[in-house]
Amino acid sequence: MTSSDVGARFLENPYILDLFAGPGGLDVAAHMLDVPSLGIEWDKDACETRYKAGLRTWHADVSAVRRDRFEELPKELNVLAGGPPCQTYSVAGSGAGRKALAKVEELVDALMVQRVAEDEIDKRLEELQEKGGDPRTALVLEPLRYAIKALGSPNREGRPFDVIVLEQVPQVKALWDVYKKALEVGLPGPGGRLFRYKVAKVKTLHTEAYGVPQTRRRTILIARLDEHGTPPLPGPTHHTYNPHRPKQGGPEDEEAVAQALQLPMEEGDKSPEPWVSMGKVLRATKQRPEGRKSSFEIVSNYGSGGDPKKRGIRTDRQPSFTVTGKVSRNAVRHPDGTPHHPDRLTIPEAGILQTFPPNYPWSGNDKSQQVGNAVPPLFGMHVLAAALALPLPPEEKLRENWPEFDDEERATLRKEGCGAPDGCGPDCPPKNQPSPSSSSDSSRPRTGASAKRSVK
Template structure:
C-alpha cells in the first residue's frame, strides 16, 4: 500500500494537480517535450546549449535557458524556478546510436558501474568524469547527467516527484541500472522511486514513423506505481529487407530481450488504431506543396550494413526514423522519377510537430531529428503524471496548430534565456568530443 501524498504535493496517489507541475527539460532541443507539455496544460522550462535550437524555442514562445546542463547544475542551480518538480530529458545519443561512432555502446559495462559509483558518493564527480572521458568519447559521460540532477534536487531538499528519460534503444541497459539505484534507497536521504524501463515503438502511439526509444519513467515511491503509457496504435511490421546494420543484430536482440516485460492486463483496454502513414500525416501539407501520391522514400542509411542497399518505404507506410539527415532521403515516384525531398515543415510533421511550428536558426534538419515527437511526449508525460486518457486525446487534437507569438514576446524570452549573453555557451559543452 502506498503512503498518502502530503497536502502540498502535486500528486494525489496516482494522479496529479497539473497547476502545480513544472517540468525541467534537460537537453531540451527545439522543444518536443515542451510542446507536449504546452498542449497538456503543463508548465515547462528547457535547458539547451545549441543557439540554433534556442532560436526555434524563443520563436515558439517556450521558456528557455541557453546554457550547458552541467554548468546549470554545478554553478547556476539557484537560478532555476523554485517550483520545478518534474525532471525530463534525453542526453545526446551520438555515442550510443547505431549511426554514431559507438563509443557508448562499447563502454556500456563500464558506464553501468560508474552509475553505482556515482550514487555511492565515495569519490569525486570529477574523477568519474575523467575516467568516463577516457572510454573513447567524452559525450558518453552525459548519460549520467540526469542522475546527477536527481541527486542535486534531493540534496537541495526538493526531490523530483517524477522523472521521464528517453534515448536510443542501446541506452536501455543504462536505464535499467538507473532503475536499480532509484529503487534501492541508496540515494541521498534514502529517497526511493518506483520505476519502469522499456523500449517503446513510437508508431504504437500514433507517430507516423518507426522510431524506437528506450524510456524510463519514475515516481517518488509515496506517489504510487510508475507505468508505461498504454499503446494506442498497432505496430508496423518491418519488411524483411529492413534488417539491422552489420554487427548490430546481436546487440539489438540483447537489448530487446532485456526490454521484454509482460504488460499488465488493464481493464477496458481499447482496440488499437492502425498505425499512421506518411501520406495520412502529410495530407494537408501535400495539398499546399502539390506533392503527388503515391511516392517512395529511399533511406539515407543502408540496410544490412550495405550502403548500397537502401531501405525503401512507400507513402502508405510510416516513415523511417526521422534523423538529422532526413533531407538526404530520396523521394521518388513508384517508377523511380525524382520528387522534391521532404521540407523542414514536412519533417516536423512526421515528428508530430504542428505544421506551422516556427523552425528557426541553422541546422534545422538536425533540430527536427534530435527532437522528441510531441505526440509521443504527451503519452510519456501523461503516464508519469497519472493524467486521464481523455486529457491526452484533447492535447493531441490541438497539435495541428501552434500559437504564434509577437516579436516583443520573442525578445522577452530571449532576454530571459540569454540575458546579456555573457553566460551563453559559445562552443559545444564540456566535455568536448
C-alpha cells in the same frame, strides 16, 4: 481515450525541467498537456527555434547550470526529464560499450553509496577523458546528479523531484537499467535519508504504436517518488509496423484489424487502431505542404541490409522511415520513379512526420539536424501522460497551427535564456565550442558532417 493507465492525479501543479531539450519535442508535448516546462539546451540553433516557438529556455551547458546556477532554477520544478547523448554506452557485442557501462556504474556507486563530493566526481571524469574516455560520460550522469542536487538545494528546501522521465535510443537500455536500480535503492539526502523511487520496467517502445507516422524506437525510463506509486508505461494505441509485411496492421489490412478485435481484452480496453501512414497525416494537416496531393515514394538515404547501393523505399501508404538529421537527403519520387515536386522532404514536412505542428517555427541553421534530434511530440504526450497520470488530449491538436509570438515576447524569452534580449550573454556556451550532441534522437549511427541541405 488515453494510452496510459490514468489513475488519480497526484501532482497538483506539474512543472517540467527538460535537460538536453533540443528544439522542443517534449516541451510541445507538455504544452498539449497544459503542463509548463523549462528547457536547458546547448545548441544555439535549437534555442533559436525554441525562442521563436515561445518556449522557456536557458541557452546553457547542463553541467554548468548544475554546478553554478542550480539555485536560480524555479523551486517549483517537480518533474525531471531528458535524453542525454549516450549512444556509446551500448553493451551489445561491444567491448568498449561494456567498459563504458562499467565506468558509469562505478561513478553511480560513488554518487549514491560513497557520497563523493561533486568536485571529486568532476575530477574523476576529467581524468577519464584524459585517458581517452568518451566526454559524454559526464552528460549521461547529469539527470542523476540533478536529482541528487535537488535534495541538498536550499532553494528547494531539500524537496526531491516527484517524477523522472528519461528517453534515448534502444542501445542505452542497459544504462537505464543502471539508473533504475539506483533510483529504487534510493537517492542520498540530508542526514543520511534515502529517497526511493518506484520505476516502471525499462522498455523499448515503437513510436508508430502511438500514432506517430514514422517507425522509430525509443527506450523509456519512468520513475515516481515512492509515495506516488509505481508508474505505468504508456499503452499502445496503434499497431506496430512490420517492414516484411508492410500492409499488416495498416489501414488496408482489414484482416489484421479484424483479428485484433477478436483478441481477449480487459473491460474498457480498446483494440489497436491501424498504424498511421505518412501520406494520411500530411494530407490531414490543415496547413498541408504543397505538392504531396498525389501518391509518392521516399527513397532512404541509408542502404538496406548494410549495402549502401540498396536504398529502402516507403510509399505514402506506409509510415515514414526514422526521421534523422539527414532527412533532407531522402529522395521523394512518383511511383513510376520520376521526381516528385519538391524532390526532397521539406523541413515543415519532416516536422509533421515527427508530429510537430505544421507551422512550427524552425529557425537557425541545420534545421534537418534539429528535426531529426527531436522527440516526436505525440510520443512525448503519451510518455508524459503515463508518467503524470494525465488524460491525453486529441492528437489532432498537433495538426493545428502553433501559436505565434511577437518580437517583444521572443526578446523577453531570449533575455531570460541568454541574459540579453538580442544575443548571447556570459552564461551561454562559448562560441565555436563543439556541441556535446544535444538530445541526439537518431536511431542510426552518424557519419561525417551533419546534413547541410535543409530544404526550406
